Amino acid sequence: xxxxxxxxxxxxxxxxxxxxxxxxxxxxxxxxxxxxxxxxxxxxxxxxxxxxxxxxxxxxxxxxxxxxxxxxxxxxxxxxxxxxxxxxxxxxxxxxxxxxxxxxxxxxxxxxxxxxxxxxxxxxxxxxxxxxxxxxxxxxxxxxxxxxxxxxxxxxxxxxxxxxxxxxxxxxxxxxxxxxxxxxxxxxxxxxxxxxxxxxxxxxxxxxxxxxxxxxxxxxxxxxxxxxxxxxxxxxxxxxxxxxxxxxxxxxxxxxxxxxxxxxxxxxxxxxxxxxxxxxxxxxxxxxxxxxxxxxxxxx
Amino acid sequence: xxxxxxxxxxxxxxxxxxxxxxxxxxxxxxxxxxxxxxxxxxxxxxxxxxxxxxxxxxxxxxxxxxxxxxxxxxxxxxxxxxxxxxxxxxxxxxxxxxxxxxxxxxxxxxxxxxxxxxxxxxxxxxxxxxxxxxxxxxxxxxxxxxxxxxxxxxxxxxxxxxxxxxxxxxxxxxxxxxxxxxxxxxxxxxxxxxxxxxxxxxxxxxxxxxxxxxxxxxxxxxxxxxxxxxxxxxxxxxxxxxxxxxxxxxxxxxxxxxxxxxxxxxxxxxxxxxxxxxxxxxxxxxxxxxxxxxxxxxxxxxxxxx
Numbered sequence: 001x002x003x004x005x006x007x008x009x010x011x012x013x014x015x016x017x018x019x020x021x022x023x024x025x026x027x028x029x030x031x032x033x034x035x036x037x038x039x040x041x042x043x044x045x046x047x048x049x050x051x052x053x054x055x056x057x058x059x060x061x062x063x064x065x066x067x068x069x070x071x072x073x074x075x076x077x078x079x080x081x082x083x084x085x086x087x088x089x090x091x092x093x094x095x096x097x098x099x100x101x102x103x104x105x106x107x108x109x110x111x112x113x114x115x116x117x118x119x120x121x122x123x124x125x126x127x128x129x130x131x132x133x134x135x136x137x138x139x140x141x142x143x144x145x146x147x148x149x150x151x152x153x154x155x156x157x158x159x160x161x162x163x164x165x166x167x168x169x170x171x172x173x174x175x176x177x178x179x180x181x182x183x184x185x186x187x188x189x190x191x192x193x194x195x196x197x198x199x200x201x202x203x204x205x206x207x208x209x210x211x212x213x214x215x216x217x218x219x220x221x222x223x224x225x226x227x228x229x230x231x232x233x234x235x236x237x238x239x240x241x242x243x244x245x246x247x248x249x250x251x252x253x254x255x256x257x258x259x260x261x262x263x264x265x266x267x268x269x270x271x272x273x274x275x276x277x278x279x280x281x282x283x284x285x286x287x288x289x290x291x292x293x294x295x296x297x298x299x300x
Numbered sequence: 301x302x303x304x305x306x307x308x309x310x311x312x313x314x315x316x317x318x319x320x321x322x323x324x325x326x327x328x329x330x331x332x333x334x335x336x337x338x339x340x341x342x343x344x345x346x347x348x349x350x351x352x353x354x355x356x357x358x359x360x361x362x363x364x365x366x367x368x369x370x371x372x373x374x375x376x377x378x379x380x381x382x383x384x385x386x387x388x389x390x391x392x393x394x395x396x397x398x399x400x401x402x403x404x405x406x407x408x409x410x411x412x413x414x415x416x417x418x419x420x421x422x423x424x425x426x427x428x429x430x431x432x433x434x435x436x437x438x439x440x441x442x443x444x445x446x447x448x449x450x451x452x453x454x455x456x457x458x459x460x461x462x463x464x465x466x467x468x469x470x471x472x473x474x475x476x477x478x479x480x481x482x483x484x485x486x487x488x489x490x491x492x493x494x495x496x497x498x499x500x501x502x503x504x505x506x507x508x509x510x511x512x513x514x515x516x517x518x519x520x521x522x523x524x525x526x527x528x529x530x531x532x533x534x535x536x537x538x539x540x541x542x543x544x545x546x547x548x549x550x551x552x553x554x555x556x557x558x559x560x561x562x563x564x565x566x567x568x569x570x571x572x573x574x575x576x577x578x579x580x581x582x583x584x585x586x587x588x589x590x591x592x593x594x595x596x597x598x599x600x601x602x603x604x605x606x
Contacts, residue, residue: 114531115516115540196511196544204514205530208367211407213341213433219510220435221488 004032005091008153010131010214011036012282013073015256016159016168018081018271019263020217024157025085033089035151036078039131040068042099043284045291065096070282073274080270093149095136099288102126110299112209116202120295123280123287124199125206132156132207132214154212160199161218164192165227166256167236168276173255176238185232192228195219234258340447342417342431342529343367344515345403346494348503348550349524355401359532367431367529368405371416375402375427379501379552398552400503402496404429418494419451425498426455431513431529432491439488446489453483458497473500477549480504481579484547492542494527501552509581511544525550525576546580 007028009021024034042064050067065071071094078092105126110117113125134151163169167188175187207214217223227235237254252260252272263272280286280295287293343364347354355374356364365372379398404417418427434446442449457479480497490512495504505527507515516539518526531539542548 111532112530196507196509197541200511201507201514201516201541201544204512208341208343208514208529211341211367211369215433215490216512219512224510 005035005151005153006032007155007157008035008037008093008134008151010128010156010158011038011074011077011092012070012277012279013038013075013077013271014070014159014274014277014282015259015263015271016162016218017157018077018268018274019162019259019266020157020159021077021081021090022084022263022266022268022271023217025081025088030087033091035091035093035134035153036074036081037093037095037131037134037136037151037156038071038074039095039097039127039136039283040065040071041097041102041126041284041288043288044099045288046284064284065094068282068284069277070279073277073282077268077271077274080268084267091138091149091151093134093136093138093151095130095134097126097130102285102288105129109206112205113202117299118295119293119297119299120280120286121202122299123285123295124278125202126285127279127283128203129206129209132210132212134210134212156207156212156214158203158214158216159218160203160216161195161224162256162259163276164188164195165218165224165235166259167232167238167254168256170276172236173238181232184236184238188232340415340445341367341407342429342447343403343405344429344431344492344494344527344529345401346429346496346503346505346527347401347524348398348526348552349400350398351524353399353401354524354526356403356528357532360528361403361405363530363532364403364405364528368407370408371404371406371414373404373416373418375418375420376400377402377425377496400496402427402429402494415445415447417447418496419447421451421455421498424455424458426458427494427496427498428454429494430491432487432493432508433489434487434491436488438486450483450487453486454480454495454497457483458499460499476500477502481547492529503550503552504547505542505550506547507542507544509544515542516540517542546578549577549579551577 007024009017009024011017011021021034021036028034046067047064074094075092078090081088081090106122109125109129110122112129113121116125134153134156136149137146138149139146165188167184169191172184172187176184179186203214232238235256235258237257252264253275255276260272263269286295343366345356345360345364347356353376355376361372361374377400379400402418406414406417408414418429420427428447428451430447430450432446434442434450436442437446437449437453458476460473460476476497476499480495484506487508489508490510491508492513492515493505496502497504505515505517507513514529516528516531518524518528518538527542528539
């Protein structure tokens with residue numbers, strides 16, 4: 001069934017990747033398929049916390065994957081894409097990773113991320129590792145069946161960089177509130193400058209392991225140069241006193257406001273309203289054993 | 301044929317009513333593979349040693365091959381000690397036998413035609429391991445194999461004599477250094493590389509300014525220096541990331557006097573020869589003074605100050 005798919009998108013259904021997918025549609029030839037890779041993990045701590053069987057319907061199994069936040073937003077954004085761009089084949093690939101499988105690959109992943117070595121590094125890397133492997137399940141809506149699928153795409157697009165350039169983190173809002181626009185600008189600069197050191201080397205090692213190449217459209221030099229030249233208040237709405245919301249304008253949250261408005265303008269209303277969620281929480285790779293683990297903790 | 305998308309929207313910002321023009325431009329390299337969207341990836345390993353050759357272990361080669369299963373080349377070079385230093389150095393108890401090993405593994409899904417790396421120039425003996433995608437060089441979109449193009453630029457930049465004009469003054473080592481650094485300042489796109497400049501006895505290595513590709517360096521303080529895309533699992537404890545903050549240069553001639561090769565370049569220590577020099581990316585243009593300034597103007601086509 002693997003047709004003409006050459007590009008896949010690392011797809012949580014959030015604003016950044018949804019925008020990428022929507023714009024990708026404008027770039028690619030019409031007949032090319034686009035695979036949307038969505039990862040969900042079986043997190044034993046979350047499963048356990050959810051309790052035992054439902055007393056009302058004990059025979060219905062609870063799928064830990066279906067309840068992952070990114071799975072929910074991913075499916076919702078996929079549905080929106082199907083409506084917005086009906087001529088395109090959008091293949092949603094649900095990559096479900098049981099806890100046992102994560103454990104089986106854990107040592108390999110730790111070796112790949114080295115010299116990065118914290119719990120947060122590992123939880124982010126786990127999600128990227130299995131996404132890059134690209135093996136999951138595709139639902140055939142017409143036949144009502146699920147089949148195993150591995151994406152033939154060797155190029156993976158990631159929305160990394162959008163938060164740092166357009167103000168997507170809660171700490172950006174905090175900086176704006178406490179220190180004003182100047183503080184916000186400083187915080188954005190700090191985050192942007194740290195990208196290579198904190199994330200990109202590690203992510204390259206993990207993703208390239210599968211012979212997959214990750215590309216970051218938000219980190220295109222021309223786009224970055226432009227984004228860095230734009231005043232902060234034209235990119236996000238933090239730290240700006242009260243708005244005169246007109247009826248015709250959408251009420252969207254201030255983070256990455258410029259991107260939200262663009263998504264809205266392109267008709268992508270659901271994605272435009274999605275709150276930021278880090279990959280390790282959306283896919284539930286974080287805090288698998290105990291809730292007390294801190295992201296900054298060194299791996300044992 | 302390269303597809304360039306420029307997606308502009310005029311959007312009224314609700315808070316300030318200032319029209320915010322978005323230029324959403326990015327390049328997708330379509331020609332790169334002729335089939336569209338097929339990457340060429342590379343695993344890099346480099347080792348330079350004063351005393352004994354240190355090629356990568358089998359584990360290492362295996363890890364590198366995950367990134368590049370279609371081709372693996374290991375090039376070994378013995379670097380003879382030249383000139384007047386020979387007598388002094390041979391008197392030393394430890395026999396100096398400087399050599400380098402440069403390894404590249406390549407993944408290429410181009411239907412049979414794999415461009416093996418390291419790229420090698422038969423005239424000079426120079427080598428290039430290039431793990432990257434140069435979307436543009438000097439603002440001109442790249443067609444064809446970017447590694448070969450960059451290698452050509454670097455070889456020309458490293459030329460130590462100017463035959464064409466019959467001038468009496470050949471390019472100095474400093475001039476070639478400046479020329480080589482300029483080549484890297486022209487490139488838009490992700491990369492990690494090792495370039496052995498055989499003409500001038502130097503090795504350059506580094507990552508693009510945003511650090512999109514991995515490159516590690518061994519921090520064992522021995523008489524060798526090792527660089528790699530990945531570490532093999534069993535050798536953990538030995539490697540750190542090469543900072544994505546400029547170009548690094550190992551001067552092979554001055555290194556012969558070094559008792560150890562520091563993995564971190566530093567200045568001012570008279571006890572050791574500084575084998576590795578760090579040339580940082582420089583900012584061009586003046587820092588905007590107004591509240592608009594988000595970060596210093598990090599212009600990606602810039603002059604590197606030597």
